[in-house]
Amino acid sequence: MHRGGSSTRQRPACSPRSVSRASCGAICAAAPIVSKTDDAHLVERQLDSAEVYQGHFLRVVKDRVALPDGGTASREFIRHPGAVMVVPLLDDGRLLMERQYRYPMGRVMLEFPAGKLDAGEAPLVCGQRELLEETGYTAAEWAYAGVLHNAIAYSDEGIHIFFARGLSQGTQKLDDGEFLELVTHTSAELDQLAARGELTDAKSLIGLLWLQRWQQGAWSLDWQPA
Template sequence: MARTEDDHLVERRLDGGSVYEGHFLRVRKDHVALPDGSTAQREYIRHPGAVMIVPLLDDGRLLMERQYRYPMGRVMLEFPAGKLDAGEDPLACGQRELIEETGYSAAEWAYAGVLHNAIAYSDEGIHIFFARGLTGGQQKLDAGEFLELVTHTPAELDALAVGGMLTDAKTLIGLLWLQRWQQGDWPLSWSARA
């Protein structure tokens, strides 16, 4: 194996395997060699990946969802998002999820990037898309999915974040990206819906 400038930080898998296989999450436990030659255990979650959409309404408000999240034990405010199906293109997933969860379709899409929200224990990557030119339609929620659509201005979301009412990591990253784009710092390249 070729040496890299990061070799002094890299952990190498020695052995391990699956601890739990669920509907879409897989929990693993591996035995690894540390850079200093000692060994350790690593427990982590394999996730198929997801997409989050920042839907921009023509009046500057953002289309959001309020949804009960069982692990948190409360209703959370968040941007629309969903899991990638096996082999699914992230843009196709974003378009599908926006329609399913909100009933809206978008005329233009921009890819911002990917975020890794829990790097210490999961390999989940969430692709961030922006959507504008929204047209309303009928929601197509999955069985067992219950959510409420709401709208907020960026200033309202800032106040909710400062007040501790907006704590979802992906949504906070989406809000940050929106603000940086609006300031001209982080460019977005828009294209018509595929």
Template sequence: MTKQSPVDAHLREDTLESKQVYRGNFIDVRCDRVRLPNGATATREYVVHPGAVMVVPLLDDGRLVMERQYRYPLSRVMLEFPAGKIEPGEPPLQCAVRELAEETGYRAAEWARAGILHNAVAYSNEGIEVWFARGLIPGEAALDHGEFLDVSTASLDELLALAQTGELTDAKTLIGLLWLQNWRAGQWDIRWQAAS
């Protein structure tokens, strides 16, 4: 979480009351009463999320490892980069290594943190750490119980074409493609480290 700038103090909303509305296996829904900058009050409904990681897996030939997975809220199969929820106390890189191996079977020789994205700032505090992985070695996937997905590969150009036509719409994957384009163009830097 970043510190608030004193310059933004006139935009701040202060929590007056916080109430948990629903708690499931994955979702924690809150409804807070807040004081607005002008002194009035309002409610804010939002989802508390433990955070997640997304991996941009780079094969030696430049292609990317992708997943196709049915997403129930949208009633359709989505094309995505591998991703998953951070477990309590789990460092983000450890989560990235675990999720890549569990979902695709690949292990990486090198890792680089790109940054963090907040994909639903109006109704969730979820932050997704974006990691790049290269020097991939194939292996056996070990999907979680109830998890079903297909692993495939695609070039950056193929993925950009799917994004342009609206077939690839997953926000985290689109952000991953943005990072990838800018890194390959030499405009955004990422620092690689050997896998431990």
């Protein structure tokens, strides 16, 4: 598992040479599932921190931390201002989405509208702004689903998930240098795209999960007027 850094202390690991398959299975089967409120045995404590890189809105930092067992380790990760994703529901049940070239991936990706939070901006305000800028739509009702932490090993980014319905079409207000194509899909179509490995954007997959669970009545959304 990638931890965003390295430890200065080697700790023993379970391996075929140290624990037999049978005994490991017995230990795992016998271990109870415990919900702990005291996480002191897991928490890492910051000793010092240094900024490695400052970009337009991303910062890379390298921290030295104290481990629960007394060892030390380094943790390199990205500081992110946070973002918002919107799942826009059209009146006919289709979902409004975007196709956009993502340079790090080297290809066009299918995703729900999203964007980063400006300094001091409330998540709902950001979602309303991004929906209008990227799609030209406004929404009469909004519902907050929760927050997604999409890269916990190397970033503190949190993406707030909103649902929007009662859509009215207006005019896009794309940023300079921003190019995207609007498309629509049904939930069933997105499910098939995900099954075929054609929908791989993490935030959009979580948005699809939320949508399906809400449609099934398993998860609730508290709709509020804009």
